[in-house]
Amino acid sequence: MSDKLRICFLINPNSGTNRRQDVPALLAQYLSPAAVDYEVRLTQYAGHAVELARQAANEGFRIVVAVGGDGTVNEVGRGLLGTTAALGILPRGSGNGLARHLKVPLSLPAAIRLLAAPSFQRIDVGHINGHPFFCTAGLGFDAHVSKCFAVAGTRGLGTYVQVALREYRRYQPTPITVTMQGKALETNCYVLAFANAAQYGNNAYIAPLANISDGLLDLCLIDELPLRRAVRVSIGLALGNLPTSGAAVYHTCSSVQVQAARALGFHVDGDYVGDAQQFDVRLEPLALEVAVGAVK
Numbered sequence: 574m575s576d577k578l579r580i581c582f583l584i585n586p587n588s589g590t591n592r593r594q595d596v597p598a599l600l601a602q603y604l605s606p607a608a609v610d611y612e613v614r615l616t617q618y619a620g621h622a623v624e625l626a627r628q629a630a631n632e633g634f635r636i637v638v639a640v641g642g643d644g645t646v647n648e649v650g651r652g653l654l655g656t657t658a659a660l661g662i663l664p665r666g667s668g669n670g671l672a673r674h675l676k677v678p679l680s681l682p683a684a685i686r687l688l689a690a691p692s693f694q695r696i697d698v699g700h701i702n703g704h705p706f707f708c709t710a711g712l713g714f715d716a717h718v719s720k721c722f723a724v725a726g727t728r729g730l731g732t733y734v735q736v737a738l739r740e741y742r743r744y745q746p747t748p749i750t751v752t753m754q755g756k757a758l759e760t761n762c763y764v765l766a767f768a769n770a771a772q773y774g775n776n777a778y779i780a781p782l783a784n785i786s787d788g789l790l791d792l793c794l795i796d797e798l799p800l801r802r803a804v805r806v807s808i809g810l811a812l813g814n815l816p817t818s819g820a821a822v823y824h825t826c827s828s829v830q831v832q833a834a835r836a837l838g839f840h841v842d843g844d845y846v847g848d849a850q851q852f853d854v855r856l857e858p859l860a861l862e863v864a865v866g867a868v869k
């Protein structure tokens with residue numbers, strides 16, 4: 574059997590704002606056939622990358638690469654859980670939260686070169702009501718915006734900001750009970766984010782201190798969001814100083830339960846999943862191997 578590195582690239586042709594980049598041509602240009610044995614497969618529908626990733630792992634590929642954004646990364650990561658293949662990322666989404674956290678270069682040639690000479694590390698995996706997430710999950714306004722963004726027609730940061738501003742005018746917080754380590758906290762939820770990685774994507778740092786391999790989730794709670802605080806939150810997200818801004822409250826834990834007064838939308842890795850009134854969120858330490866740059 575050949576000792577060449579075996580890599581399977583799973584391309585989501587629908588991800589990101591720049592779909593014209595010819596990934597197969599770049600792979601042919603930057604991967605040496607003497608060192609790397611690779612295949613390229615395209616996803617045909619939402620959810621397909623979960624099946625393709627598991628199949629590639631069963632075929633013995635050492636690295637299975639998500640070519641897309643955080644939605645594609647989530648699907649490939651899910652498919653690889655419990656297998657011996659590592660997740661790679663060629664960032665081609667609009668936000669690329671996990672890629673940015675893991676210091677994967679956003680330039681495709683550089684990211685391809687990194688995969689050809691990978692270093693392997695393990696990262697924690699979050700679960701919300703049984704749905705795995707690798708970057709962030711959340712309840713409240715951010716999930717509501719993800720739901721509206723999914724049907725907005727266009728993608729990218731511009732559309733996201735437009736949708737967020739429109740929905741901000743009508744969104745109301747919901748009373749919740751958050752239970753951590755046997756202690757119950759009664760509060761309101763405008764946003765409750767569960768961060769495995771530090772950012773949502775686009776360098777919007779919801780939990781800048783999050784460490785992806787420490788066995789802990791960083792919870793970020795924003796109970797109300799009047800205009801002044803919304804400005805502070807926006808600046809805090811951009812500058813990475815939300816924890817010291819006083820506009821949000823942080824906790825760390827390995828598991829948490831949330832009971833909401835009414836059904837709340839939730840997202841995993843930026844994609845809206847559904848509504849629920851009860852949430853069980855937990856972290857599985859070091860459950861996924863990644864083939865990327867430095868892991869913080």
Ligand SMILES: Nc1ncnc2c1ncn2[C@@H]1O[C@H](COP(=O)(O)OP(=O)(O)OP(=O)(O)O)[C@@H](O)[C@H]1O
Pocket residue numbers: 585586587588589590616617618619620621641642643644645646648665666667668669670728774843844
């Ligand atoms: N062939 C396909 N046709 C339609 N949808 C697909 C296909 N393949 C994957 N998808 C779905 O496309 C969704 C969006 O993809 P992805 O998140 O990778 O890109 P993005 O939203 O542009 O990037 P980001 O999450 O970084 O903003 C994923 O949730 C995935 O389920």
